[in-house]
Amino acid sequence: MADKTNTIFRALDRKASAITEFTMRQYRTKISTWVVLITGLVIISLLMMFYVDAMQRDFESVDNDGDSVDSDGDSYPDGQERLYGTNPFSALSNPGFFDPPIPPDDPSVWIDEDDFDWNESPTGTRSVSVGYDDDGDCRTDDRTSSQKDTNDNGVECDIELSLTLTGEFRYDADSFVDEDPDDEAYAKEALHRASILGIGKLGFVFIISIFIPLFMATGLIRDEMNSGTMHYMLTKPIARTEVFFYRVIGYLGIVWPYLIILTLISAIVTGFAGPGDSLFRFSEFGIWLAILFAAMMATLVYGMLFCFLGVMWRYGIILAIPFAAWELGMALLSMGVPDAPILRFSVIGWALIIVDSASMIVWPDMALLIYSGFSVEGTDALGFESEELIGSEPLQYFYANPGLGNISPFLSMIIATVVLLIQATALLFLGGAIFKGKEIE
């Protein structure tokens, strides 16, 4: 290895670093680069401001099960009467006649009295038993076992979650379990998660990851081919495929650090401003890492694609713009129908699988959280109308199961990554081959 300085790898390395460095310096001198990057920063900051504002908002507590009402006018709320086994519809039957008499609760005690106890979601065909009756109106002693186990799964006062064969989610709760959750806690938790998913998916993986390559990568080689400066690079003993590749690497040298900074800012903001007792939500670094990774993969593939389109045709932009519109459509589609086969023909469909898989890993209780938000909807046993909880709708909109069927989230993340890498490699060789056969005026 004495002659280390002249091995072919060293020579390759010199060329690679020269072009990469050149490309990055070239970007730095363009105003448009700064305009685009700052615009991206402004967009993410704006979203973060909306997010922080939402986290500071007060959410009205709703009596979802209607048991704070005193139906018989004996000043004991229905929930309290039910807890003690008296008749909530008879003024002559209330805990005040007990010995010793129990004083009536303030009605507000019976609002949001039943918290959520979420910790996991079913995977595969396994059913899980979750939930805990915080207010004790299910576990009360004067109920029979069958009253306590209305869902007949052999466990008293629980919620049974299962996935049906069709992939549908089934939520089957025993009566009076988690029936009146804390609206504010729910809304904040749900909005927090929905924000991370929404901002991550549409903000980072779509808006940032498609428009930045559109602005920065389309002209990566085409601009220089048009202006004639490409000659300086191409009269050097270097293969054009290499030029293509190193130019893209140079572009990534700007875009990836930028994405890392943006993600870090977002992760810090959501970590501190997010709901919860702890000062900082460390556990969510995982989802931000996945968003960052997905955005990096997307910028890689889009960069290769747009650079390739630019090389292929003088008007490559005309193909790139409709493609961006197509990707917007696919992004929106993947929110609703994550397993639509057409998504497999897009880049963003694969990139979003990474985020979805990670959200499944980081938040195993996600499905429960969403469905319990909707479970209070409708008419309860006592005929009270109730709406779904605030936050459950956006969460449901932005959360999606990774659309690769019932496989483990790790596996689908790996598959998506491999597919994206294959796309990038294919585009690299396609772009390189086309560039190689391109006549340069």
Place this chain on the structure above:
Amino acid sequence: MMPDIHQEGRAETTEWQPEQKAPVILLENVSKTYGKIHALSGVTLALSGGVTGILGLNGAGKSTLFKILMGKLKPSSGQVRLFGTNPWKNPAPYSRVGFVPEGEKMHDWMTAHDFISTFARLNGLTRDEAKVEADRVLDFVGLLDVAHKQIGRFSKGMRQRTKIAHALVSDPELIILDEPLQGCDPLARTTIMNVIRELGRMGRTVIVSSHILTEIERITEQIVILHHGRLLALGNLHAIREKMDNIPHRIDIGCESPKELAKSVIDIGSVHGISFQDPQKLTVQTHNLGDFHSHLPATIIDGGHKVNSIDNPDDDLASILSYLTGGGGP
């Protein structure tokens, strides 16, 4: 600026050894068409060593020829060999070639030194080697003192010299210059010409294109004339000129007393017409330029005439072309 003639040997080309016998440039029946336009048609040419000028009017196919040589364009038909290999889709021979493209577009935001050292690294030099090399080539073209200024602030002459310096990195055996003198002021032109001559003297193969005959003939005598994509003439400029000597020519002699001079000049046998176009100028028409020029100095000295200038208005590319294409002299 005085170029250093004691160069430190050539760049090593270890990976790839061409056939030593092959000419540096070989074109066989090369044509390039764009639809119905023939940019080049049936050019056959082999060059090795020395400085060669490619002459042709705008659109004669000079740049197309160079781009085909450099593998930028694919010939529609025919064979191209650069150091014995086909340059199309093959960057291997580029390590031995320096190319100065036409056009003014450069990376204006870089300094000349940055520009050259960054691109020198594509020749496989390390960062430090590239810096030394950039200093060397910039010194060669006389730009060392402005090496750290932005190219965007350079004059056209300095830009051309920067481009030449860029092409000289790694000391290539073949240097192709596409219109290196275009748009330069006289001073820059002289400097660039000196550089080119110097390269020729160092034993490099140099190919220069221009549409101005006088520029080329100050650099070299070996010329190739392209016209409408065809190879019109090839060889020594003098030989081409000698052939032209026997066609009618016009010579303007600026002097103080044209009428006096006319009396002496009319005696030269090859003169067949004289006219006075302005008070300080005599226009002589001759059908044998060589003969006229061999007698003219003696005539002037014998007559004691004061001559300010001797000018040949027909001496440009256009008249040579019109002669070579069979249109006859002016």
Place this chain on the structure above:
Amino acid sequence: MSEQLDSTSQTTANDLSYSENVPVTGQGRMDAAWGSKDGDESTTAQVTSNNASVGYVFEQIYKPWNGPLNPRWMRNWAILRHHVLGIFRKGHRPWSLPTKLFIVIVFIASLGDVGLTLLSALIGSPELHTMWGVNRDNLYGHVLGFFPRNMLYYPILAALLVGGVISEDRYHGTSALYFSRPISRFDYVMMKYISVAMIQAFVVLLTLMIYYFVEIIVMGRGWAWIIDTFPLFLAAFVGGIILIVTYTSIGLGLSSVSKGKFFPGIGLVAIVLGTKTLAVLVSNLFERDVMYLLSPYDCLAHVGQALVGTQTTYDQYSWTWSLASLVLMNAFFLYILSSRVASMEVTRE
């Protein structure tokens, strides 16, 4: 011959390049025999005329042109014609082939509802006709529907058109050709603006008219129907004009600040689709519609809904806010456009 060169003329005497270290190239012989020089053989001066001791002052007389100058509108018309006719034939502004192709494609695609109207008239199915025929919602949708018209057709059409309209002139230096003529910069920009808008109108408004008149003809509509629906048609038409004006303002504003062809095009699409996506995101997550005010498309849609009178999808605020936002957007980009063009250096950049 070479021995004669010393005695030939004073040209050689002044030429310093005959030192030893210059290779013999035959140059001297050429200089002597052919007078082949252009003044830069050496850095020394060659004085051809000895009596030019004080120098001359050249007197040049410029002859003013006294011919009649065509009126301003006629000159402007020439610019307009140059741009608009470029779409149809050669010899005018060369729009790129893909742009022309895209115009044709969008034009045909915009006629989709016309085709379906014809089809429903042919089949005679009233259900189909209520779906595709002229009514309040469909008139609105023809111009301002998001998918696919304002996602795939009109913003991209505008992007392709504005792409190089001003930036290419700046890049190639052809703006100098305009400004060396008796044309004010305002007129120059105005005509570019109108020509781009006209081409868009050709696609957006002409297809709307075709749609409306085809309905009248194939369904045999009478005066009563026309009186009923004409205000709706007019409202959609006005909405279309606002759409064209807004997209053109944004696009030309961007075109005036950039040199390339890519940036204005992508910029326009990014503004239209990006702000739309952002607004959808914010509205979905945080139930705030305020971001719609930043989205040109949503403002257009809101104003259009108010004009045509369809169900409004933006119910958190009044449509006048959207109108105000549109006015602001137009004013902002027109300001950029005018200030950039006014200060534009007439040079090749």
